Amino acid sequence: VVVCLVLLLLVLILVYCRKKEGLDSDVADSSILTSGFQPVSIKPSKADNPHLLTIQPDLSTTTTTYQGSLCPRQDGPSPKFQLTNGHLLSPLGGGRHTLHHSSPTSEAEEFVSRLSTQNYFRSLPRGTSNMTYGTFNFLGxxxxxxxxxxxLLIPPDAIPRGKIYEIYLTLHKPEDVRLPLAGCQTLLSPIVSCGPPGVLLTRPVILAMDHCGEPSPDSWSLRLKKxxxxxxxxxxxxLGEEAPSHLxxxxxxxxxxxxxxxxxxxFALVGEALSVTAAKRLKLLLxxxxxxxxxxxxxxxxxxxxxxDALKEVVQLEKQLGGQLIQEPRVLHFxxxxxxxxxxIHDVPSSLxxxxxxxxxxxxxxxxxxxxxxxxxxCTFTLERVSxxxxxxxxxxWVWQVEGDGQSFSINFNITKDTRFAELLALESEAGVPALVGPSAFKIPFLIRQKIISSLDPPCRRGADWRTLAQKLHLDSHLSFFASKPSPTAMILNLWEARHFPNGNLSQLAAAVAGLGQPDAGLFTVSEAEC
Structure with a gap:
């Protein structure tokens, strides 16, 4: 009996050991299934960018490869990529997405570089004062x-019928975008993005932005960079060497x-000085x-x-600093x-x-x-009161360029109660909302626009066509460009809309159209009541 009990005990011990080894083997094998999914660390977003998450992948054991349409960013390689909520980050399309287990290699490093720059146009935080977006169709x-x-003006029929695009417009800080400048080149405009890139457009859109150059064909070589x-x-x-066939x-x-x-x-407008007479306009604010x-x-x-845009930034900064304008702004040619x-600073009363x-x-x-x-x-000038x-x-x-232009400010005011210049830089909203969709975005009523186009596009022997309209609007230097488009009149009207919104004088345009001598010129009568 004792021998039987001993044998039974040995059998139980052997069975227990075998089961324990099998369980360890199962756990080790299951790690293979989970090793491809490593945790990532999500860092808090910056205070000035509450909608932006920065995610840093852990590449110690795994890499994730994405093969599809990637649009790198100029900000340089960084082990981070950014995501944003909303429709601007569209679902990944027809590309392949594979997740595999491997050790860090040169291929993984290349992937990190690509991944860190893929947010060139996709990572756009919502709700900032320097960005706007809207959803548009063929109505523009x-x-x-x-x-x-x-x-950004999106003319009617610029978006194909049946398509709906969410389009954005963003103003970038120069320090956030690396724009290489060579030689005597200088940045003359803000750096602006409109997108998403790659969308199909059947008509040109018009991007409007300020510049600070003093235009002169003999002084500047101006280039649009993208x-x-x-x-x-x-x-x-x-600029100056455009061809009608250019994009x-x-x-x-x-x-x-x-x-x-x-x-x-x-986009950005860059100028290269051809002579010492090339000048930039500087605005001086006190x-x-x-x-x-x-x-x-x-x-x-x-x-x-x-x-x-530069003025807006300084006004907003000074509001935060508790500052006020103490003199009317001046312009200096640099x-x-x-x-x-x-x-x-001069003539400071030493007794006070x-x-x-x-x-x-x-x-x-x-x-x-x-x-x-x-x-x-x-520059800051610090004065100290005697009492x-x-x-x-x-x-x-005084502000002046050595051997160049200068400006002088005569300051005379009470520092405790004088606010006479405070309202000069009051920022007012432009035409209400930053995104206008459909006919409300245009000064010219849609039906009248179509009548003008259908009447002025066909050539007229008496010259009462789109060419004469371009001359009346002082756009005759662009006749070859307008002629290269399916509807030259539409291009002229689009440019008029971009230049004159929201304060354009519709009566002046109506007078220019009615003065062309068309037999049915009465059809072009435009009044504010019809808008």
């Missing part, structure tokens, strides 16, 4: 970023440019504290590009002479104030201004 519409001079999906910047248009065309005016394009993307609680009083002198910009400036002037280096990519360029009761300030402030 308009996007605008208020108080920046930046807008960032490719690989992240490099390419010259897509040399891009530009109407350059004194302070704005209007870009015709059927390909959405990221700010000081609204309330001064100490003896010290700071006057900040900003030297900005003369564009609406030339490509390699000479610096100097600033000085004392200047803490230890030198006779302050200086901003030439390249800091000419490059055009540095924001908030300014806390001192409130009246009278002095002069």
């Amino acid at each position: 519409g308009r996007l605008m970023i208020p108080n920046t001079g930046i807008s 960032q490719s999906c690989e992240g490099s910047w390419e010259d897509v248009l040399h 891009y065309y530009c109407q350059l005016e004194a302070s704005a440019c209007y870009v015709f394009t059927e390909q959405l993307g990221r 700010f000081a504290p609204v309330a001064c609680t100490s003896l010290e009083y700071n006057i900040r002198v900003y030297c900005l590009h003369d564009t609406h 030339k490509d002479s390699y000479h610096n910009l100097r600033l000085s 104030w004392k200047s803490k400036l230890l030198v006779s002037y302050q200086e901003i280096p030439f390249y800091h201004i000419w490059n055009g990519t540095q924001r908030y360029l300014h 806390p009761s001192t409130s009246d300030l009278a002095c002069k402030l």
